[in-house]
Structures are given as C-alpha cells and as structure tokens.
Amino acid sequence: MNEFSIIDKYFNWNTDNSISVGIGDDCAVIDIDSDYQIVTSVDTLIEDVHFSSLDSPADIAYKSLSVNLSDIAAMGGIAKYFTLAISLPDINEKWLEGFANSLKIIANKYKIELVGGDTTKGQLSITINVTGVVERDKVLLRSNAKPGDLIFVSNTLGDAAYALKQKQNNQSAPSRCIDRLNKPEPRIELGRSLVGIANSCIDISDGLEQDLGHILDSSGVGAIIDIDSLPLSETLREYIDSTGDWCIALAGGDDYELCFSVDQSNKESLSLIQSQLNIELTQIGVVTQEVGLVINGFSGECSSYRHF
C-alpha cells in the first residue's frame, strides 16, 4: 500500500461545493466569498507528547482536528477546510481505518472539508492546518480587551487535566473527564455567537492563567479574577477541596474552552447565548487598566504548560 492508495482509500471524501478541487492535484482549489476574511492555524500532535501510544486512533484523530477547530472557534470563525500531514512509523490498516473514520465523523460534525495532505514515514505525528472564514473585520482577537470588560469562560475548567493526572497515576477518572481529555469539543457555535459581542477571545489550551495572560498582554491591560468563581465540575470541586490544588484549573491545560471579554452592556446578550446554546458561561473577573493578572483568593504559583 503506497501513499496514493492510502489517500484514496482513507482520506478522500470531499463533498462541499466551495471546494473546486480537493485531494488529487498539486494543490486544492477553494472559493472564498469576498465578504469574508480567512483565519488559519496549524497544530501538531506528537506521540508521547500530546497523546499516548495507547490512545485509540479514533481519539487521536478526534483530538487532532478538534484542537485545531478550537483555534477557529476562538476567532469567531466558520470552519471551512483543512489539510492533514501525517507521519506513520508503518502502514497499519486497522489503525488507519480507525483514525480516518473518526476524523471523518468530526469533520462532518463541524462541516469542515479535508482538501489535501501528505503521508510520510516517521515518528507518529499529526499536523493539521485548519482554515475558516469570518465576516470581514469581525474577527475576535486577543488584542482588543478593554478595561471594565467582564471576563467569561465557557463550561468548566480542569477536567481534562484531572483525567490526565489520574491516567498518569494509573487511577480512574469519571468518563466525563476522560472525554474532555480525549474528545474536546471545539466551541465553534459559541465563537460564532460571540462575533459582534465579545471584545476579545482565546481558546484555553495551555491553561486559563497562561491563555488569559495572552489576552492581557496583547491588549495592554490587566485583570482581576476570583479563584472561587472558576467554573468547576463536581469531580474537580471535590478534588480541589481535598487537595487545595487550584493549579489544575488555572494551569492544567487541554480545556479547549473559550475565555473572552465583553463590555458590561452585553451581559444580557450573553445570557441569551447561554440558553440558546445550552452552555454554561461563567463570569470569572474583570479587565483592569493596570497591567498584570491578580487572582483573588489564590496566593500560590502554578507551572503552566510549556511546549519545550
């Protein structure tokens, strides 16, 4: 089985009309409506760094695409197309089938087309470059938070990090936490709803403290948040109550929730979004003129996730 037959057999399922030419030429060809701007991002997931060799190919595929989609969500984008560069130590058809089927499921779920790729021989590694579109000049940036903005996060924090911690210690975790780790849900719908509402937005991949820090740095502002306001699942609340380990929620990583700031006048719009999308949106603090992040009720220091 060579590169071309791998692609034909597993990765050739284009359907969207805006993809003029999909897999099979030197490049894919795509139409972009002129009322939109392109948003694009790339992420690599490597065995033993971002996932374990014991993880199922289905989970690896799901996570690889969803963490990229999360970047589109953070910009308020509509997912459009992606390319897949995959390195494999060898051709394992069962693995490939599990991977490709799962990739197709999440691609269909979020209406994004696979338009091209490259397969190479090497350490198992998956690089996805995802591209979306946002209405011109409406993109949600990190750099536009304003003093007085209310800071929100979606859903709960720390569940994925808790699942990972338990796994590393050979201990069990609730399936809800394991799903958060293996199959994070990119908040595409929420991002879309925040276009025109939020002043700034980021997806929380490396932990709230670090990622909110990126908003503050880019915007030249600061923030005060309350540790007690962080949205936690029952599991996490019990864990933190018994250990005092707030860092799992502040810096655990792998949340893939959105952290965003809105003008106070948009608080009601947010309530509406919350009920429409059936997603918890929790105010955790406010943006301040004075730079720096103050975390009321927390005096420790967390070591955030670093890529090296």
Next chain:
Amino acid sequence: MNEFSIIDKYFNWNTDNSISVGIGDDCAVIDIDSDYQIVTSVDTLIEDVHFSSLDSPADIAYKSLSVNLSDIAAMGGIAKYFTLAISLPDINEKWLEGFANSLKIIANKYKIELVGGDTTKGQLSITINVTGVVERDKVLLRSNAKPGDLIFVSNTLGDAAYALKQKQNNQSAPSRCIDRLNKPEPRIELGRSLVGIANSCIDISDGLEQDLGHILDSSGVGAIIDIDSLPLSETLREYIDSTGDWCIALAGGDDYELCFSVDQSNKESLSLIQSQLNIELTQIGVVTQEVGLVINGFSGECSSYRHF
C-alpha cells in the same frame, strides 16, 4: 527558551498588507481578493527520509519551503502565505538561526508571508502548508490534458537525483547538481506565465514518469515521449552515456521542474515565455487518445520514488 520566545525571536517577520493578523493570535487573518481562488498544499520533510542530519539548517529550510512553492507553481499560482509546523529534538539556537534566516530569504524571494506555526518536541520534521491564489477558473490542473497536446518540461532532469546518488556513494558532484538537490527553484514565474497557455501542469517531484503519469491518469489520456528528447545537463548526459541509467532522469525524483501540456497553437507563446524567463522549455512528446505512457527508445523499467 520556550515556544513563544522561539517564535518571537526567529519567526516573526510579517510585512504584507493583506495579512491583517500574522503570528500571535489563535489564527492568522488574511484578505483574499474575490477575483481569485485559493490554492493550498502541504508537504512534510523528515530527517533521514527527505534530508540528512548532516544537511545545513539553511538548506533544510530552503528546500522545505521551495518544494511547497513548487506545488503553487504547478497550479499557476501567486504565492501568498504559509504556516510552519516544526518538530525539534531540542532547542539549538545556532541551528534555529540558520534555519530561520534561510527561510526568510526564500520567503522574501518568492514574496510569501509566514503567518503562523507550531513548534513541538520530537524527531526533526518540518511541515509547511503553503497557500496561493490564482485568477478564478484559471488554475492549471492535472486533469485537462487533451489528445494532440505537446508535452514540455522546464530546465533539465535528473541533476538532483544524480547529486543524491553521488552523495550516498561518498562521491563528489558538480555544485550545479548539488544546488538542484538542496535548493530547488520553484517555477513560480513559469507557472504564472502558463496560466491561459497550458492545458495541464504538474511539478516533477517523484520523477517524470510517475508525475506525467498523474497528468495522464487524471486526464484520461496517454502519451508518447522520446527518451532522446529529455533535457539533460552535460553531467547527466555523460553519466547516462556511460551507464545507460535513464532511470535517473525518468524516475530520480527531486527535480521540481514543471511538466505541462499545451495545444499546438500555443507553441509560439511558449518560445516567448522561454526567452522572457530565460528558462529552457523542451518538448518531450505528445498527448495521445490511447491511454498509457509509451517511452520511445527506452525498454527498461524504473522503480519510482514511493513515500512508503
């Protein structure tokens, strides 16, 4: 030195006005003129597969971007932006500096902007996703070759494969051949000139025989080419005269020249392009209605490059 400082120090040099937001947010934001379609492609280069650990970081960077630009060239595209996903076994600042400086040089030469990336820890591997634009419905496809079309290739074939062969045998090769291997020139200008002229086009990365085969398969046609008409450098002519090894030109790989077909009526336009761009364009055969590739004057069989 963490991921963010690597990016800031080495990979943050955006300048193009059409890049609204470059490196530093969840996604880059790019404007696309509505008269154009997007063309996009991804290629991974891995240590010990596509390059040697002894190759200079400058050569690795040059080749990584140029092989991707070659795909844009094959579509007749204007290069626009790219993302870089790089895996590094460790942080070697001298290596990174050599890599980034060279990447910047070729990016500037071909007027393409680095808009985003990801750095991870792992086996040395470089994945570039390159995006360009082509006037709407003018893109050069593999699938549009017509019986009677004349088949051309640019420049000469086999020089890179010869350099690689010599290198693998610890023998010297002329610097011209070594440059063809390490610093292939993407034929962006030629591709642009062929828009409206060529019926089909591909870049020769895996060898003429295999890549012309892709044009023929996609177009549902065949071709007759003459082995004696293949454009060869002096070095290659001498090598083939003494060894009879035509496969180095037919299937050696790494040429990154364009192979394209034109209607006979466009022969004169090609002469003009040839003199304007100062590049040799050689007719090697014709497209036939009957499928299959006939190589007059050659009866052997070559093993083409396979990715696995």
